[in-house]
Amino acid sequence: MGKSPKQGRPKARLPNGFRDIETEEIQGLKAMLRELERVYETYGFEPLETPFLEYTDALGKFLPDQDRPNEGVFSIKDEDEQWLSLRYDLTAPLARYVAEHYEALAKPFRSYRSGWVFRNEKPGPGRFRQFMQFDADTVGTASPAADAEVCMMAADALEALGIERGKYVIKFNSRKYAEGFQERLKIPQINRLTWYRSIDKPSRLGEKGVGELLGPGRKDESGDFTPGAGLSPDQIRESLTFATAKIFEAKFVQGSAVGEAGMADLAEMRRLFDAAGYGEDRVRFDSEVVRGLDYYTGAVFEAELTFESHDETGQLVRFGSVGGGGRYDDLVARFRGEAVPATGFSMGVSRLYAALKHLGRAVNLGSLAPVVVLVMDRERVTHYQHLTSLLRAAGIRAEMYLGSGGMKAQMKYADRRGAPLVVIQGPDELERGIVQLKDLAAGAEMARQIDSREEWREAQPAQVAVPESELVAAVKAALEREAVSAGAAGGYDGG
């Protein structure tokens, strides 16, 4: 490999829909995940990680014909001719884990996990084929208290990340409550998923648009036609009343057992929120939240950022939903044949991070750039290495310049790295037993104009000479001064 690089050279490029992540985002994401972990642990959730590949059948991603996987997942046949798939969410692998270890687990089983998931779908702007989720799940209890808890936890998590009260809301609803309404209205089973996918859109499409989706279908601005649920005008009118009600009411589900059970769940959740001090400003019922996914069986919820603002170009920015979840009593049952009640919440890590950045609340740990020890004399590289090691031993990020460039190239390198300081010791300094510390933050502009050692000696911008024996102490002091002045200038906006 690589022996004859001229022949059939591959092009260095990322696959479509994937991306690299660099220092600032890695640091910001890590800090954000740590904060989420802390909040989730306060709620009694413990970490659990599952592998990236699972048997396709265990993920429930075989197509109905049972001999090939769903195209939306990345799938591979292993050497035993079994299909494996990259996980497309963190819920299906958890269901596999719980089913596999069901007897041994203390129940209710409460766990959290963050991780990359993969979708083999056409990527779009801001839509990647690898993205991160952060999930928490409680398995083994049907109690509405378990649903209420994840909603409160989501609210706490957003506030812990620096999103102020009033800028977010956790919305909840119940699929049972909605199902009860469908029952009362005698909506045929076959139209119910379409009904769910219409009823969650009054804010977006208005009552007219939703009415079309519930009835004959709707043509959007681009001319695309979405088939409707085919309801009668009466059914549509009642559905719109249901979907735009600000409160849940017994009248909507009267006579439906499942609907009344859903109603009771919603009332219990509301009581729990109030008892724990989570008012309507943080957690509230919303009839539009029904979650399109087939597998939800009870309470459903969504975390929404409610603020609007403008980006640098003046464009309106609205982040909307940054997470959601609900009760999925059948996912573990797939394996076990008996119902295992479960509920969970999934945060969209990338969207949440984008929102934090926009709000100036993403943790920016600042530059990781090291102090750079210049190599002024190639013969004395061991001595520069020695100086570098002294700095590191004192816990100071430092490196000796490792390239082959001259003075100008070295200064340019230090500048591009964002080095706070460079350490300079040429023959003169050596003779006098000193080192020069140059503050790049202060002298960056001038540095770019310096071409030679001679010019340097004359200008010496933003630099101090210290005895070599005081190198470590002097560098420490200089870095502290810089940190203070960066702080004073508001350079740190950690959440």
Place this chain on the structure above:
Amino acid sequence: MGKSPKQGRPKARLPNGFRDIETEEIQGLKAMLRELERVYETYGFEPLETPFLEYTDALGKFLPDQDRPNEGVFSIKDEDEQWLSLRYDLTAPLARYVAEHYEALAKPFRSYRSGWVFRNEKPGPGRFRQFMQFDADTVGTASPAADAEVCMMAADALEALGIERGKYVIKFNSRKYAEGFQERLKIPQINRLTWYRSIDKPSRLGEKGVGELLGPGRKDESGDFTPGAGLSPDQIRESLTFATAKIFEAKFVQGSAVGEAGMADLAEMRRLFDAAGYGEDRVRFDSEVVRGLDYYTGAVFEAELTFESHDETGQLVRFGSVGGGGRYDDLVARFRGEAVPATGFSMGVSRLYAALKHLGRAVNLGSLAPVVVLVMDRERVTHYQHLTSLLRAAGIRAEMYLGSGGMKAQMKYADRRGAPLVVIQGPDELERGIVQLKDLAAGAEMARQIDSREEWREAQPAQVAVPESELVAAVKAALEREAVSAGAAGGYDGG
């Protein structure tokens, strides 16, 4: 999905060669990675993450016939009929990144990353198909100082993790030096990889075994035959002298330009180690280190744990190599057609973690189990939720029991979770305005014998009553007492 779980129920099982990771290991790994990151950042490396999937050709994993990927990697054809592969190491994706962004990068480019990699190979005991590596690389310099740095960094990293000086050694060598010797000995090009894969085994196979591998071939104890390099007796004798020499010497490479360059690199590295205070006890030349991989082009190194000990069953445990690396000047050239010197080091995270655990130096952050608030009266669940929220708001890990079990089941749950305390408030306590705090650590054994509320009232083992208004303060105090006594008992062995 999941609607008719009885039909064709999938079996809940992990794919062969994959595993789940639970709380203690997740916490320990995280702490270990954080420490590695800190050390690497002290050396001026910054984090960079690449995606899990890359074009197979970019990873260099197409088979020579160029129309299908190497079987050792997990590969998938995407919707554009292009082959993607799961990364099998972290070096090939880095080479792609560097080649893609070459002009824009400050060079030398120093970055680190940890991440899961995947091998589509037969798994074995302790050998998984998904495992984690932690890499640091310097791209864009041919200086031996860059090689020396990663060796020193590996030494620092192991010590920072709690592996004492004397229990590890970083060994280094140079492929150029070895190649010079091969040249001097006139070993044909075609036999050189076999030569490398023989010459690294005197410690394992003895001189006789290596002599067989260098000559006609070797049959091992199981009867398997490994073809040899076919050298003459003279060549074998000289190779053995070379391979068992404790020092590098000019005489072995005399007259070979590449060998003399390698010799100079080794000498320069040794000078740098000495200048920085890394003596032979930490970093030393070892002629057996040649690294079997085809892509190394200069310095090569290996981090080895040198201690031996015994596990619980009396079996001898030797961890051996926990990482390694070297100079790979051709990997980026695959894309760019011009040589880009690079050097890197990769830690085997799982093996290193196993060694830390064995040494009692894995960070054990202790239990994450929450205080459990029991539900003594279902009608008052909102009040228990309120108490739970008070604890959480004070930063105490807490949960209300969410299952449907009675007193005994709740105590059993708290016990299995490892809860440090349970909070109990039945009708009597409510009337008196108090809560009972029960210390599970102290009362675990007795708890298992309690069947009813009545028995409980009589026994009340390891528990105290406090006014409800003092709940938070009392729980805090009790947890602090427990932490102190756990500390005194040596329960914490953090590295």
